[in-house]
Amino acid sequence: MSRRKTERLLNLVICLLATRRPLSAEQIRQAVPGYDRDGDEAFQRMFERDKNELREIGIPIDVVRDPWEDEPGYRIERQSYELPEITLEADEAAVLGLAAQVWQRASLAEAASGALLKLRAGGVATDETIGAGALELRLDTRDPAFPALWDAVRDRRLVRFDYRSAGSESVRSRTVEPWGVVSRRGRWYLAGFDRGRDAPRAFRLSRITGQVATVGRPGSVEVPPGVDLRAMVGFPEEPVEGRTAVIRVREGACEGLRQLSTAVRAGSDGWDEVELGFTDPERLAGWMASLGADVEVVEPPDAREAVIRRLKGALA
Amino acid sequence: MSGSADRLPRLLALVPYLMSHPGAQLGEVAGVFGLSEKQLIDDLQLVWMCGLPGHTPGDLIDVSWDGGEILIDNADTIARPLRLGIDEASALLVALRMLAAMPELAEVPGDALPRVVAKLERAAGEGAAAVSSQVAVDVDATPDALLRVREGLTRRRRLSLRYYVPGRDEVTPREVDPMRLVVVDGRTYLECWCYRAEAMRLFRLDRMLGVEVLEVAADPPAEAEPIDVAKGVFRPSPTDELVELEVTAAGRWVAEYYPCEEVTELGEGRLRVALRARDEDWLLKLALRLGDTGRVLSPPAMAERVREEAERALSRYAHRT
Numbered sequence: 115m116s117r118r119k120t121e122r123l124l125n126l127v128i129c130l131l132a133t134r135r136p137l138s139a140e141q142i143r144q145a146v147p148g149y150d151r152d153g154d155e156a157f158q159r160m161f162e163r164d165k166n167e168l169r170e171i172g173i174p175i176d177v178v179r180d181p182w183e184d185e186p187g188y189r190i191e192r193q194s195y196e197l198p199e200i201t202l203e204a205d206e207a208a209v210l211g212l213a214a215q216v217w218q219r220a221s222l223a224e225a226a227s228g229a230l231l232k233l234r235a236g237g238v239a240t241d242e243t244i245g246a247g248a249l250e251l252r253l254d255t256r257d258p259a260f261p262a263l264w265d266a267v268r269d270r271r272l273v274r275f276d277y278r279s280a281g282s283e284s285v286r287s288r289t290v291e292p293w294g295v296v297s298r299r300g301r302w303y304l305a306g307f308d309r310g311r312d313a314p315r316a317f318r319l320s321r322i323t324g325q326v327a328t329v330g331r332p333g334s335v336e337v338p339p340g341v342d343l344r345a346m347v348g349f350p351e352e353p354v355e356g357r358t359a360v361i362r363v364r365e366g367a368c369e370g371l372r373q374l375s376t377a378v379r380a381g382s383d384g385w386d387e388v389e390l391g392f393t394d395p396e397r398l399a400g401w402m403a404s405l406g407a408d409v410e411v412v413e414p415p416d417a418r419e420a421v422i423r424r425l426k427g428a429l430a
Numbered sequence: 431m432s433g434s435a436d437r438l439p440r441l442l443a444l445v446p447y448l449m450s451h452p453g454a455q456l457g458e459v460a461g462v463f464g465l466s467e468k469q470l471i472d473d474l475q476l477v478w479m480c481g482l483p484g485h486t487p488g489d490l491i492d493v494s495w496d497g498g499e500i501l502i503d504n505a506d507t508i509a510r511p512l513r514l515g516i517d518e519a520s521a522l523l524v525a526l527r528m529l530a531a532m533p534e535l536a537e538v539p540g541d542a543l544p545r546v547v548a549k550l551e552r553a554a555g556e557g558a559a560a561v562s563s564q565v566a567v568d569v570d571a572t573p574d575a576l577l578r579v580r581e582g583l584t585r586r587r588r589l590s591l592r593y594y595v596p597g598r599d600e601v602t603p604r605e606v607d608p609m610r611l612v613v614v615d616g617r618t619y620l621e622c623w624c625y626r627a628e629a630m631r632l633f634r635l636d637r638m639l640g641v642e643v644l645e646v647a648a649d650p651p652a653e654a655e656p657i658d659v660a661k662g663v664f665r666p667s668p669t670d671e672l673v674e675l676e677v678t679a680a681g682r683w684v685a686e687y688y689p690c691e692e693v694t695e696l697g698e699g700r701l702r703v704a705l706r707a708r709d710e711d712w713l714l715k716l717a718l719r720l721g722d723t724g725r726v727l728s729p730p731a732m733a734e735r736v737r738e739e740a741e742r743a744l745s746r747y748a749h750r751t
Contacts (some may be wrong), residue, residue, distance in 0.1 A: 117476060120437050124480045127442070131507045132482055144484035171439050171517040196510040202547050205542040213525035213546075222521040229518035233553075234462065235443040235511040237450035249526070249535065250524070250621075252614045252659055252706040253567060268516060268561045281680040294564035300615040301686075320686050343566045370599035371641055374593075404719035405599060406743035422747050427722025428740040 121146030123164055126174065131195060133325070136187025196320045197236045204241070210240040218254045221261050222299040227259045257302050257319035260295070262326035270335040272309075278321050285323055291335045294343040316347040338355040356391040359398060360412040363388055367408040370399075387412070395420050402429070435474070439512070444473060445491070446511045448502040456498045467749065483508065485737035502701040515674050516561055523547060525560035528616075531569045534576060535613060569616045570636060579620050582608040583655045586648045589622070593633055593642040601639060602626065607648035607655065615664050621657055623650035630657050648655030664689050674727040675716075676700065681723035684716070702727070714739060 125146045130137070139161055143149040165175055174194045178187040188352075202210065214230045217223040230240055255261075259275065266273045289309040293314075299396055301318055308315040362385045363371060369419055372378055375388035392398040399420035400413050402417045410417045440463060448454060449463065460470040481504065507526065509635035520589035530543050538654040551559045582589040587640050589602045609630075613619070617634060624631040666689065677684050678697025684690075692704040707713040717726050717736040726732040 117619060120441070121476060121479055122502045123438050124441055124477070125483075126482060126521070126728075127438075127487075128507045129483050134668075147485060167438075172512060198553055200553055202546070202549070203542070203568050205491060205540065206546045206549070209526065209529065209542045209546050210522070210550075213522050213529060216525035216528065217521055221517065222524075225515070225517040226521040226525070229445050231447075231524050232511040232518070235447035235450065237446075249610060250612045251525070253528070253610070255527070264517075264565075267556075267564050268520070278679075278682075278699065279482055281682070282701075294566060296566045296568065297615055299570070300617060314593050318686075324448050337564065343564070344568055345582075349622065356726060360624040368599055369601045370596065373594065373601050400719045400721075401599075403721060404715040405740040406714070406718055407746060410746045418747070420572055421742065423720030424746075425718065425740045425744050428718050428720070428736055429744070 118148060122146060124170065125379070126164060127168065127190065130175065130190040131192060133189050136180075136189045137178070138183070138187055140185070142188065147406075158363050178367075179329055197232055200233065200236060201237050202238055202240070207239055207241040212249070212251060214240070216251050216253050218252050222255065222264070250328055253297060254300075255302060257322075259304075259319045259322040261324050262304060263292060263319070263327070266328050267294055267325070269328075269332040269333050272330040272335060273326050273331050275326045277317055277322045278323060279317075280321070281291055288317070289329070290317070293337045294337075295319075295342050296347045298344070303347040305341075305343045308369040310406060314341075314346060350397075356393050357414065359390050359392055359414065359417050361388050361390055361402065362410040363413055364408040368405055371405065371409070385410075392417070399424050434547040441473060441477060442508060443511050443532060445477060445505050445508050445582055448493075448500055449505060449509045454497055454502060456500060459500060468474065470575055474500070476480065477502075477505075479573075481505075514550070514554040514558070516558045519550055519558035520561040520565070523554075523558060524565045524567065526550070526566075527562065528567040528569065531567065532613070535569075535611065560585050567616055569613070570618060575635045575641045576618070578643055579611070579638075580637060581643050582641075582648065583610070585643070588644045588646040588648050590640075590642040590644055591633065591638050594637045594639055596637075597708070597715065599715070605631070605644070606631070606634075606655070607650040609650060610696065612657075612683060614659055615665075619663065623654040630654055632659075632663055636666065665709065668706070670706035670708055671729070672704055673713055673729065673732070674702060674704050675720075675724050676702050676727055677720065678722075679722035681720050684720070684724065708734070718743075 115430065121288055124150065126142070129145050131402055138143070140156070143157055144160070149160065168175060169222050173190060176189050176191055178189065180187065203209065210230075210233075214226050219316045234240055246349065258350070263273065271292075272289065274287060274289045278285045278290045287310040289308065290304065293302055293306045296303045296305055304317045304319060306315065307313070358376070361371070362381070365386060371390070372388060375390045377389040379387045395414075395417040398417050400419045403424035411421050435713060444463060447459065451459075456470060461466045463470065465473070470747050474495060477491050477582055478493045479490070483489070489507045494501050524702045524745060526543060526547050579589065581587070592601050593604055594601050605625045606620070608620055608622045610621050611618060612621050618636070619632040619634055621630065621632050624674050673690065675684065676696070677700065682699065682701055685693050685701055685703050688705050690703045694702040696702055713726065713732060714735055717724065717732070718740060726736060
């Protein structure tokens, strides 16, 4: 933005805030330096663009239509423009300081620091020294799809993107009503209603390929009241009654496995026997295969078979 | 916030800041706004050219910075900052909600959190509260280790840990001097000086199998500098060997789980990934785990080691089925 334009916009903001009565475009043209030089059409275009730019940075411009006037009038209502008076207690300032540094990347880090700057400009004492202390909190959003999805969630717009399901060989286009985004165990998910499947679904952001396109008008998505976003991305509750595997472990090996097992019986042939709780035989098999010739899954048979399958796969 | 597109929002915050901090120093204000003093003076000069319609000297904003002390006058129209935007308020509200989800960690005094949330929601335009409730951050259940780790931090005592490393299936004993807690993406880490590694380390609290508070004062060496978690929590050493794997669609989790230096799509969901391996044992374990969903391309000798180990393991299964 050129210096001249910044000057013109600042003067426009001051002019629209100062006026008690709405001003017509022509009155604004006379009052704000920078508009006066241009012809009618050029002025109209410029004024339209300027209004849009002010709205983009969050300045509420009222358009007042008086039935007795041909032209609409413009002004900025002080009450909807100004940050209300806020005072923070010392403990509140500390909490806010901690919150302001949470976002690590993407547009939200900028939004958070922008908010803090406005609060400080409004005379609020914020405390940013907390992060240097005993606790640091961070949220990361490296997924390229995050900013577009955040915008869609905010504006309640339908989104379309290409998605690869876990382990799938192909990428499919999904059309989703976004209900919210969730961070869980270091990963971000989109929770929403999948139009194609006609059911609520969660999508991992890292599996979205390419651009996220917004379709439809803002405000067209309705989030069902009381929807539990966390539950939507949670893994199915692990069964209370887990299964137990019996595993032979080479003496002196696999310290971690021994620590996590429920029982260890020392053997006499250089091999000990441990019992380990598990739920998913494939997950267990991945872990056991990684331990190579130091373990042998004795039972149950499906877990034993799964390990053998993995090891044969590694042979090929 | 020094780009020219951000200039107008900055000016609309700068003027109120100067109004509420009369006599502020150039250097201090430049620091708050992330500007050089030269850029700040340029901003002040611009502000000085603006004012009420009419633009006679009496209408213009009056700014001076004699002796580095900034005084502003005649700027009552924009004396208050602009209301918080939806993104601005939501970013803070989401973070505050996350803090609320971990009371044991954040140790926020009393009811400060709900008070701040209420004040912010009032300061924001409509809709910010709604957006922030559409963002959820799941925080790990409080790990058992937290109590002792906290004790070590507050009493400044050395800790003795038994730490589980799944990639190696190892439990290692470590003595550490705790420095602070770091919560990244919902996971809690202890940042500490580790005497075993003789370096700063981040240890996940949920992987601590045992924590003991030693009656030894924590005394980290002078070179113990905080880790910059902005660059990520997992940072393989650049001296670790760069290895290459090819994985099928079912093995793509490797690229999501480990930081990769290069990821190439090979079609049908297959990937070639280059990553830093701590050592060959780690890579061997990963290859065995992957089974037929991945294979090691480089180092080439590794493929043979994987085959040998798989054969040895299978021979145990062959002797009694």
